[in-house]
Amino acid sequence: MIALLLGPLARVSAFVLLGLLALVGLTVAVGAAVGPATAADLAQLAARDAVDRFLDGLAGGGPAQQTTALIAAGTVVLCLAVAIGALSRRRSRSFLLPDEGDATLGVRPRALRAIAAHLAEGARGVTGARARVRPRRRGPHLRVDATHSAGVEPAALRDDVTSRLASVSEPFGLRARVRPRAGGRGRRAA
Amino acid sequence: MPDAPTDASEGSVRVRLAHVARRAALCDAGVVDLAGGPLRSTAQGGRAVEGVVVAAQGDGCHELTVHLIARPVALAELGRRVRAGVLAGVEAAGLMGELGAVHVTVAGLLADEQLPKPAA
Incomplete structure (x- = not known):
């Protein structure tokens, strides 16, 4: 789960860093236009008071010191997370058919969820179905929550849906698990 | 980005292979469209x-x-069928010597009721 979050975090950080780089470039361009001395004077004037106040607070201890320490620690953790996210290898999220030689036949998780829900919704008494697929170390899992109308035997429904899912679960080596749910919550069939 | 020319004899080998594969895949009834x-x-010269x-x-x-992007059909069979169609198309185009591995990925699914209705 953490690995899944680190990748996007690294990509967002790269975007933010690019924005900062653009800002630096703009500053340099302005400096070149008005002259380096003038630009430096302007920057100095704008920053001097704020920096002075901050340094005074830091030297005197108290809340400013604690805040700075927290920000520094947070920055270190964020940098580590970004580095891990950027350097970690991205796994292919497709579910592949085994024994296809050099070539691959793969299905994206979204498509697999959609076909599983579609197959489950074809079972007698099912009013809606929601599917989830998860790659796990012991083999990928397919879990389907099938909402059904009253008067339907859950065990029979589970068998029916499981057999319907076989055309997806068997070729892709998914361990299918069906959870019948009586009415109530769940996506309704159109 | 606009599509490449429809003539599979135009462009580089990459573009010609891509065009033949696209045409072959879209011939299958289980394929709604290709994911863009x-x-x-595959792009060349501003066209893709x-x-x-x-x-x-x-x-x-x-x-x-x-x-x-497939219809809700048996996906394993669909993938094999599309691959066979691509191979046949590439062979017919005389590009078999240029082709290596052929991979098929089902990127999405679209049921018939989700397809846009044709204009009356």
Whole structure:
């Protein structure tokens, strides 16, 4: 789960860093236009008071010191997370058919969820179905929550849906698990 | 980005392979469309063949990946059928010597009721 979050975090950080780089470039361009001395004077004037106040607070201890320490620690953790996210290898999220030689036949998780829900919704008494697929170390899992109308035997429904899912679960080596749910919550069939 | 010319004899080997593969994949009744986007297309000269990625394999051949949007059918069989269609199309185009591995990925699914209705 953490690995899944680190990748996007690294990509967002790269975007933010690019924005900062653009800002630096703009500053340099302005400096070149008005002259380096003038630009430096302007920057100095704008920053001097704020920096002075901050340094005074830091030297005197108290809340400013604690805040700075927290920000520094947070920055270190964020940098580590970004580095891990950027350097970690991205796994292919497709579910592949085994024994296809050099070539691959793969299905994206979204498509697999959609076909599983579609197959489950074809079972007698099912009013809606929601599917989830998860790659796990012991083999990928397919879990389907099938909402059904009253008067339907859950065990029979589970068998029916499981057999319907076989055309997806068997070729892709998914361990299918069906959870019948009586009415109530769940996506309704159109 | 606009599609590449419809004539499969135009352009580089990559574009010709992509075009043949796209046409072959769309012939299958289980395929609604091909998934587009910059990472799922083969581009040349500002034009792109959407849904097919053709990349050099390093041994003089080209690896080809087709990204499908499928109807809710048996996906394993659909993938095999599309691959066979692509191989047949490439052979008919006389490009078999350029082709390496053929990969098929089902990127999305679209049920018939989700398809846009034709204009009256």
